Amino acid sequence: EEGIYYVEGLEPFYAKLDPFGHVKSLVCRRRRQHEGRWMTTDEEVTLAARGIFVAAGTVPNTIYEREHHGTFELAGDHFQPHVRHRRELQPVDPVQHCKEPEFGPFTSYRRDSRYVTFIGDTHPAFQGSVVKAIASAYRSYPQVLQALREHGEAEIEPGEYAEFRARMADLLSPRVEAIDTGHPAVVEIKVRAPLAARNFRPGQFYRLQTFESLSPVVEGTRLQLPLQTVSGAGVEDDVVRLFVLRGGANPRLAERLRPGQPLVLMGPTGAPTDLGDQKTVMVVAGRWGAAVMLALGPALRAAGNRVLYFATFRSAEDVYHRGQLERAADRVVWATAGGTPIEPRRPQDIAVESDDVVDLVRRYGEGALEAAGTAPWPALEEVDELLVMGSTGLLRALQTSLKGELAPYFSPDVEVIGTVGSPMQCMLQGVCAQCLQWQIDPDTGQRTRAVFSCAMQDQPLFWVDLDNLAARQAQNRLEDHLTDLWLTHVLRHVADPGEG
Known part of the structure; x- marks a missing residue:
């Protein structure tokens, strides 16, 4: 009655796309039981599909340990389960069934008589099922309460809880x-x-x-x-x-x-940018990257780095917080696609009209943007790290050219990083998979692994599958356009918020 149907014995194999790159069907392989075991056959079954949704949360989430290494003990791909006996933590082997008594709701963490439990998909005994996730909370809370009881009743002054609640609400x-x-x-x-x-x-x-x-x-x-x-x-x-x-x-x-x-x-x-120290960092960024540079540029310079910033905009009117952007870099190359050019305010800065970033970088490397007889400062061969923050087109242009016409201008050891603007939803690093991004072998171009961009937005540029990124960015384009049109319609008789 809800329009939900189950098809048994099919294993997804691959998706077929239409001429526009949208999914049109899912090809599956038939599985059959043989002597009590499911075996995959060569028989293929094609199911018409306009959308394919995959439940990816099948591996326990240990992202916190990766971000704060050394906080928890791991056992394979999950946290090591522990039980409490006589106020001490003891590790236990992962159980095979969620109803076994010693499933171990506690992690290895203990500090000042404080503990951390893990439930739901993070726990190997309860992963992969909403029902088991709820059961994990049901089975864990008695042990949590017991740990709290051992501390005894807390004595608080009148009004102390109200102050605590107000402080938490403020924070x-x-x-x-x-x-x-x-x-x-x-x-x-x-x-x-x-x-x-x-x-x-x-x-x-x-x-x-x-x-x-x-x-x-x-x-x-x-x-x-x-x-x-x-x-x-x-x-x-x-x-x-x-x-x-x-x-x-x-x-x-x-x-x-x-x-x-x-x-x-x-x-x-997301992951904080690795600032390093005593490096020459080159940043290529547009409108979006300029917002990042307001915080990142000063931090890079404060860490002892030299920052060369290629600030690319459609026009001079798109530049915002110019003074702060200037303070974010030792040198700025202002580039506008057209209109009134930007007038440099510092002697070391350059302003040009260009809508081709590859040509702009090449001309800078050749010294064509400098005064006659003056070498570029800093020179491109001195760049230790190149950070690209912009559209997929910008990433693609530099990914291609840095292997070709721009390669001679840089050191072979330069580290090239691209900020991947995948569509995102939960941004909890490994939960919803809306931001899943393929990486490729830079030599063969073959896909090697998928990563969560909200946990790793800065990725080696040559590893990024830009065809995959472009497809993901386009998936909501129609809905976004319709929303924009509808908002124009409903606001046609509403006063502008800046008026009055």
């Missing part, structure tokens, strides 16, 4: 601090979120959205800002700086936010 309840809608290229949002600000490291990002219940309804449409990835552009005390690029519905919804409005801000997530 964990993001609110709009200020919003700047005056720039034609971006909407800048400042959010007071103490814990999110204190944990931020340059290169990381956040997940932003508004509450459905607090979003206004206009002509039957609730104007909720959907979840989206926003780059962290730095912090000011307990305030996080975020930028939403103009284009589409989201920035028009974002500019309707008001100071004091609560919203959802998750993070920081």
Whole structure:
């Protein structure tokens, strides 16, 4: 009655695509039972399909140990289960069935009589099933309560809990601090979120959205800002700086936010950029990358690095926070595709008109952008790390040219990193797989492994399967366009938020 059907004995083999690169069918191989065992046959069955959804959460999530190495003991691909006996932790072997008594809900962590349990898909006895995940909580909570009882009743002063609750609400309840809608290229949002600000490291990002219940309804449409990835552009005390690029519905919804409005801000997530020290770092970035550079550039320089920044924009009007971008680099090469050129304000900076990044880098390497008789500073062969932050087209252009015409200008040991802008949803690093990105062998071009981009957004550029990335980025394009058109329709008689 819900339109859900099960087909037994089929194993997915591969998907067929139509001429537009969209899925049209799923090819499966028939499996048959033989002497009590399922065997895969050569018989193929084709199922018509407009969408294929894969449940990828079949491996226990140990991302925390990877981020904070040494916190937990591992046993293979999962946390080592432990039980508590006489207030001591003892490791136990993973059990085969979720109903066995000694399944071990505790990790190896113990500090100041505090413990960490793990349940659901993180636990080998309960992974792979929602029912077992619920059972894991049911079976674990008595042991959690017992551990708490051993501490005895807590004695607190009157009002102490109210103070604690107020402090937690302040730390964990993001609110709009200020919003700047005056720039034609971006909407800048400042959010007071103490814990999110204190944990931020340059290169990381956040997940932003508004509450459905607090979003206004206009002509039957609730104007909720959907979840989206926003780059962290730095912090000011307990305030996080975020930028939403103009284009589409989201920035028009974002500019309707008001100071004091609560919203959802998750993070920081993603891997912080490895700053290194005493290196020459070259950054190639456009509008989106400029937001990252506001925090990353100063951090790179503070670590003792020399930063060469190729700032590529469509026009001079797209440049925002220019003074801060200048302070983020030792030298800036301003490049605009057209319009009024940017006038350099520092003697070491350069401004050119160019919509071809490969040609721009080549001309810089040849010294064609310098005054007559002057060598480039810093020279491209001195670059230790090249960081590319931009569109898939920019990544593809440099991925190709750095193996060809641009290769002679750089050291053979240069490390080339591309920031992968995969579509994202949960941003919890290994849960929903919306950001799953194929990597390839740079020599053969064959796919080697899939990674979660929200956990590893900065990837070796030559490893990135850009065809896969382009396909993933295009999957919501139609819906995004329709949403933009519908928002224009419902707001046709509503005053602009900046008016009045």
